[in-house]
Amino acid sequence: MDFLRVFVIASLLVLGGASNATPDSGATSPGDMAPVGSDLIVGxxxxxxxxxxxxxxxRYYGDGTMAVISGKEVTLGEYEIASQPNDAGRYKLIDTILVDHGGMDCGNSNVDNTGxxxxxxxxFHESGNAHWSMYEPTGDIGFGPLFRISK
Known part of the structure; x- marks a missing residue:
């Protein structure tokens, strides 16, 4: 498991490229966000x-696949994102976990989420360097901001 985690982290960094992006986009709450284009999720x-x-x-790839590292858990999956935002300016994203390699995640769970x-x-923040993941098409419940590390 440790080798796999190191391999996936290294792959994310190498394939993701380098970036000088910092979490200083000015995004502090969902009200600060504005949609700028669904292609911005890649990275x-x-x-x-x-x-x-x-x-x-x-890590979201342009081919619709993704990888997530959460604590000691590594998951691989696929995603679909709407090409246009809804009336609230949000892009619907559906992700499916294809492989959960196990380990305790940041939510203190070690449940296998495969499938x-x-x-x-x-x-999205108007800068394209931050976004919030909201649980409903409208409303303020979700998590973030997530900051862009690389494209």
Whole structure:
């Protein structure tokens, strides 16, 4: 498991390229966000849970596949994102976990999520360097901001 985690992290960094992006986009709440285009999801994004300071890294590839590192858990999956935002400016994103390699995630769970799907609504910051993942098409409940690490 440790080798796999190191391999996936290294792959995300190498394939993602280098970036000087920093979490200083000015995004602090969902009200600060504005849609700028669904193609902006492609790249590497990170956020840190305030409750336990655990960082999750999301890598979205242009071919609709994705990889997520959450604590010691590594998952591989696929996603679909709407080409246009809804009336609230959010892009519907559906992701499905194809392989869960196990380990304790940032939510303190070690449940195997293989085969599970989740729907979130992505609200991009106007800079394109941050977004929020909201649980409903409208409303303020979700998590973020996630900051772009690389394209």
């Amino acid at each position: 590497t994004w990170a956020w840190t849970r305030q409750s336990n300071r655990c960082t999750e890294v999301y 599970e799907s989740a729907t979130t609504y992505i609200l």
